[in-house]
Amino acid sequence: MIRRIIKYIGHQVHVRHRKGRGIHSPFLFEFVHDILFNAWRLEVPEEITRIHRELREDRTVIPEDRLLVKAAGADREGAGSRVDRSAERTVGSFVRGSSVSPRYGSLLFRITRWFRPDMILELGTGLGISTLYLASGSPSVPLHSMEGNTERAAFAASLVCRFGLEQVSIHWGPLDRKLEDFLPQLSGRFVAFIDANHRCEPVLQYVRMILSRAEEEGVIVIDDIYWSSEMERAWREVISWPEVRMSVDLFRMGVLFLRKDLQKTDLKINF
Numbered sequence: 001m002i003r004r005i006i007k008y009i010g011h012q013v014h015v016r017h018r019k020g021r022g023i024h025s026p027f028l029f030e031f032v033h034d035i036l037f038n039a040w041r042l043e044v045p046e047e048i049t050r051i052h053r054e055l056r057e058d059r060t061v062i063p064e065d066r067l068l069v070k071a072a073g074a075d076r077e078g079a080g081s082r083v084d085r086s087a088e089r090t091v092g093s094f095v096r097g098s099s100v101s102p103r104y105g106s107l108l109f110r111i112t113r114w115f116r117p118d119m120i121l122e123l124g125t126g127l128g129i130s131t132l133y134l135a136s137g138s139p140s141v142p143l144h145s146m147e148g149n150t151e152r153a154a155f156a157a158s159l160v161c162r163f164g165l166e167q168v169s170i171h172w173g174p175l176d177r178k179l180e181d182f183l184p185q186l187s188g189r190f191v192a193f194i195d196a197n198h199r200c201e202p203v204l205q206y207v208r209m210i211l212s213r214a215e216e217e218g219v220i221v222i223d224d225i226y227w228s229s230e231m232e233r234a235w236r237e238v239i240s241w242p243e244v245r246m247s248v249d250l251f252r253m254g255v256l257f258l259r260k261d262l263q264k265t266d267l268k269i270n271f
Helices: 002-014 026-036 046-056 066-070 091-098 102-115 129-137 150-162 175-185 200-213 229-238
Strands: 119-123 143-147 168-172 190-194 218-223 246-249 253-258 265-268
Touching (some): 026 102, 026 253, 026 265, 102 129, 102 190, 102 253, 119 129, 129 143, 143 150, 150 168, 175 200, 190 200, 218 229
Parallel strands (some): 119 143, 143 168
């Protein structure tokens, strides 16, 4: 916690370009001014914000994933929650501690609405909260979401069905294997959201695998980039790669832009 506070103070010292002021790239200005700070006034469907509020208070217990508990060294496909590390958690505890907040969920909605991808990819479905935001931004676009925990994947699948999102597919299994199986289908413009296995090497592996198949313009959003020293190290390495033309550091999330005609730029924004 102390480390995150220190990092946040450092982030505030280096932030620039409030609401896009001083940004020379028209593409980046549009993202910061119109999408990040929502000059377009895009609003998430009320039904999604309502269910998000309800799930934050849901006391239903999520059963532990017996398959992962039995696996040697298993840690439920990641480095754990910031709030509740118990084996069995309530829906509300998970949503409050591990899912996207309404503020950042709304940003995911706006990104997919603005970017108009041909496909959306999500690594780390959780209970499906971020899935709803991503899918609602581009309701006609296929969304493939991957989760390493069977119980969470099942809950997310039921939530997706409840909203009638037929374009969404939930895939359960080890994320690296599922991603490898899926990559041949990745084509055209895409948005990828990575919120899984908060360790340096797995995150770098996921991004490398996506970049290996990226043929056109893409946006990659990485959650919790300052969650730990490992996540921060992964973020710093990724933004140095030549394929990543622009990056926007929001402290909670990092946004990467893949587009060859963009000038290399790395921004820190107070969001």
